[in-house]
Amino acid sequence: MSTEFRKLLFEVSEALGTEELSALKFFSLDYVAKGTLEAIRDPKALFEVLQERCMIGAGNLFFLKELLYRIHRIDLLTAHLGSSREEMERELQVPGRAQVSDYRQLLYGIAEDLTSENVQKVKFLLQGPLQKSKLQENASMLQVFLEMEINEIIKEDNLTMLKDILQGFRADLKKKIDAYEGKKREKYSREEVRYPVSVSVYPEEQGAKQYGEIYKMENNPHGYCLIINNHIFKNRRHNREGTLQDGEAVKRVFKWLQFETVEYMDLEGKKIYDTVEEYSKKDHRNMDCFVCFIFSHGEKDKIKGVDDECVNIEALVSRFTGTNCPSLAGKPKVFIIQACQGSEHHPSVAVESDSSGHLEVDARPPTSIPDRADILIGMATVEDYFCYRSRSTGSVYIQSLCEKMELLCPQRMDLASILTEVNREVATKDIEGFKQMPKITSTLLKLLIFEVPQ
Template identity: 65%
Template structure:
């Protein structure tokens, strides 16, 4: 069965041309970050990336069919994927079936409809917002749209600039954007979430505000300093018991350092600590002066048991003890500021049952046995766990843990879109929960007493690709 799907993907890749690959990559940006896409130069590598994400697997080619349908390669859809335009149109009308976002569909449709002369006009009108070097004469419209996204000119909830540009010479496409905005206007703003509205209690006929609704808005934590705070990574790789070696965890450390340095955190990694050293290191950072910091982040990557994390000496430290170091009384300079803890570790020794099976990683997956976390009764603390209580979580011996790698991917993908942290972690839950690993499932968990949205600020002069 595995051989058959590889043969099929080979035949599909052979039928695609260069422009097709660019279109497929663009339509998949919500699933594969641009940083990873830039290394993909041919269709086979693209399909491999989709397989690693669990988006193509034996018995499930829905996303592949959708992509081929959206780039209008009906010959491939019919001959190789045994589907049709009519079948796809019916399928994609079912709520939740489409994996390509409405935003990405809109941009791709606009790019397809523009003539070369139209594209030149768009480039000319963007000269004040995008460096001229990025608007070369031969740059296709998809590349121009990517540059607009990189520079914050357009985003999922704000395509006003693109609409203003097009309305002067392509009123038909301006109307497409109007339709998109109308259909998505009920979505919650990325920067301000609205609670259910409260009806006015003014008696009828009293004042101009009669019948109006008051909105309660969720504030955002201030993220104004540089650095925003410390990102401390406690990464246990080599244990005194040789059987405890956590292969792949070095890759996790590399990914976390890359992402949080980009997010303007003072990032430091400590390798192979004993249990008392782990506690001492966390306590050391709780005693620092964070008055000029916005936030604190700590990652703990190790083995463990329920409620506890194992040091390389085989001894344990309680997770509650680590968290208590950052209570308001123990760390007053972080009072009212977000404290984030992420635990890559199992919370039991049982595999989480799966409904369906898939191939990825089965030869190289290991487990990290660890804890159930209980949030202390203080505000502004978030704990992200790799799995729910009583179950194992998985780490690839070559590429790193499923949870940490997915978290880093989603941060790089969604932070530039100003998604808040809880939204990002929910996306991580969705993606990790979708995969089947060694025949089992893994379901991450978010425990939060955050009182505001946490939106990471991206340096204006940087991008994930740098």
């Protein structure tokens, strides 16, 4: 981290108060786990965590600007980040630019509008659904909202109880929620006429039809998109430069496709397994799909943690069988694996001899695939061959996949076909004198087509 950037974060941190920190933590809940945020007592610690999640950085200040704008610290926005209220208002009009969800904006706005007397009424009315210990005199409205979320009293697509509570004494705020819900319904409504079944991405093949059943994609979000992205290793020689760009590309695409996208950085071997298991134990009944990206070093059949401890990939995938994850039974599970070797004894390590923008070698992926229905695994390369990652722009495979998805999802091409297009594109590239051949293994029983919001 540059000295100037560290100084900037320090100066902003010093100017923030306790209530403002609570607001920043609340706005960060879509990117940082609740448990991690609860342990943070200081703005500097929050900024450290946001850096680890790649939400802010020396060349990536937008989220920090948006946070300061949302908490009305225009003075800090202007003095330290060279922006203004007007500039942020223009930026946030750009579709997809805002990082803070409409849902969190709504709840924060309600918390700001409630008087102290209103807050006490809310707490009184919640004494049945919530434990009294969570409704203490000094608990802020944002803390109350957080407890309501933990207990599933409110969530992004269900604010009924909050509306019922507010109706009695703040009907104006109840109307705000109605407006939010109306806007959300309008934004994500789908008209079948916009999605004709007969579609071809090639003009010469007009009239070609898609055959077969299609997996249902009806919920919002459609499911979790879990990204495990190992960048900084305990052995610093094994750091994976360029992987941050892969993470950003995947987050951009899957947020656009209405997935609840979360990225975990720099996990040790055991933590990789624990994190995947945690998601297998979640309730996916209101989800359509599960997607998992893993970017790390590896060896045959295994992924390495940042501590060089290996995890068997079959063990990870098998957490999502119908037996181990009943709420995803009959629904598609997608695993995309970019496994990077990068060991100094590797014969192709000479590819990265010049560190300025050259390609690094990524390892062979596993070949032992659990024979389970509704699972698709895309791997960066076939057995016994390398795959490549640019230190400046990311991996050849992941970047190609994200570009193809942005191009072909709006044309309703199914994921297996998109991955075939990626295979073709990557296989035809001459990568500094090397070749790479990705691989698809699928037990999908239907077409997996990601619906694009209109």
